[in-house]
Amino acid sequence: MDEQNRLKLLTPILKQYSLKPYFVEDFGNIQKVYSNKGVFALKKITPFSGIDFIHHVQFLYQKGYNRIVPIYPTIDGRYGILDNHKLYYLMPWLSNEMKENRDGRHKQLFRELARLHTLSAKEIAIDKDEKTEHYENTVLKWQKDEEFINGFIEICEKNWYMSPFELLFCLYFNDINQALRFAKGKLEEWYEKTKEETNVRAVIIHGKVSTEHFLYDDRGYGFFINFENSKLAPPFHDLLPFLSRSLKGYPKQHEACLDWIYTYFKYFPFKEDELSLFLSYFAYPGSLIRVAQNYYLKKTRKKELKFVQQLQQEYWHMKNIEYIVMKIDESERQKKHAQEGAKE
Template sequence: MSDDDRLRSISPILNSYAVKPYFVEDFGSIQKIYSDKGTFALKKIALSNRTDFVRHIHFLYQKGYNRIVPIYPATDGRYAVLHKNMLYYLMPWLPNEERENQFQKHQQLFRELARLHTLSAKDIKITSDERNEHYETTVQQWEKDKGFLFEFIDQCEKKLYMSPFELMFCLYYHEISQALLFSQRKLEEWHEKTKDAEKARIVLVHGKVSIEHFLFDNRGYGYFINFEQSRPASPAHDLLPFLSRTLKTYPRQCNDCIDWVYSYFKYFPFKEDEMMLFLSYLAYPGQIIRTAVDYFQKTTRKQERKLVQQLQRHFWHLKNTEFLVMKIDEIERQKKQEKEGSQEKEGAQENNS
């Protein structure tokens, strides 16, 4: 598309904002607009997307959270303009030019995410039936997965000649099943801890946390964008997808991930039951199980070589996650022991006095 065509295509949209464009640059679903009123970002979203995120942004502003790239209203007050079956909204363009200090950028992201969760946190009532239903549904699915793992390993071991995928699965089986057992144990601990609880804590989650959705201005302050999937939910709904994506790499021990997570916990500490459920879901080896199920049920047409590569990548992800889970679990156990030891010492001092 030529520059003139781009200008003609967006002019009807920007007319709603009384903005006259001079030049346009495409960045995927976002366009950088140079205009008579400054430089803007024009975001395009599908018509099927709900615009509740605008209300969520206003809610956060009212709560005093302003580290969000603002959405400008059109001249008629609308925050999204419909054009050719697509919705568009307008924001200021942030330079986001600094590319170094990725560790500090991630730490700042997690601190701001913790602030966002802190300001939007609230307790909601939850019945024991609702909690038990969630627990039973999850247990049934995980027991089904455990049964599949046992059935698949049994069939593989009965073969005289295994396929490359089957041989690799047998090599990985023990660690897959151990991850599943850890997840089940943490889920049981969570259920035992919360079975009589009448409330649960929810926050307004961003919905798609990533460093690409956390931009910096020329002063070095970070701001969130892309709240299109924001919703009230458990705070873990922001952490789990981010960590899962980060750990999809070659085998490595992500000590940075631990620092980032505890930067978050410093400002928004999880309650004991929240930590149990968080670790349960984080450790669960769902991706590698789904790959094995697809192979076993022959629901995929991928070649054996590609399936073996996929299984190996998921195993790397499992091991990377295992390191993070074990470190967090160890830190939390030490903190609990120190707290209990301190309480016992205080109790002994009171008795002696």
């Protein structure tokens, strides 16, 4: 769409904010609007998303959390405009200049995420039967995964000549099995600690935490954007996807990642049961097991080399996560021993 047509399309929408656009730059779902009252960001989303997330943003502002890019109301008080099967909302435009290095940027993100979770935390009732059902279903699913990897390695070892994928899986098997057993152990720990409890701590999660959704203003302060996926949920729902993405790639001891996590824990420490569940889900090698299952079932037409590369990448990912998980688990055990020693 050329500039004139874009202006023609957006002018009636911006008029409802009492804005007269001079020029508009296209950034996909976001339009950078130069107007008579300054520079703004006009976000376009599907109407199916709705604007329920506005309530979460307003709630956080009322709690004193102002590190969210504000959403401006129209002249008549609406926070979204439905136009041509799209929903639009308006925000200030942030410069997002890099004032810190990558690690500093991540630490500020985790610090602000912890503050967001702290201010929105609340105890919500949970049905004990539902918790038990969730635990039992997860255990059953993981048992099936364990049965698969044990069965698959037997098949591999019976072959006179293993394929490259089968050979690699056999080499990785002990590490995969160890990660699976650790995750199952932590899940059981969580359940034993909480099976009689009828409340659980929930927070407003951002729902799509990313450095692309944490922008800086001219003063160097970071602000969250893109709250459309926000909801009330356990806090690790924000941490796990971000950390998992960050730990993909070649094997490496990600000390920076540990630093981000402990920056978060400094401002929003997990309870013992929350940490057990967090470590359980984090450590579980589900994506690696899916690769082996896809190879065994040959659901795709990928060639052997592609399967081998995917298995290797998922193994590296699992080992990078393992380093972080073991460091946290060891640190927490030392803290617990120190506390028990102090009581004696």
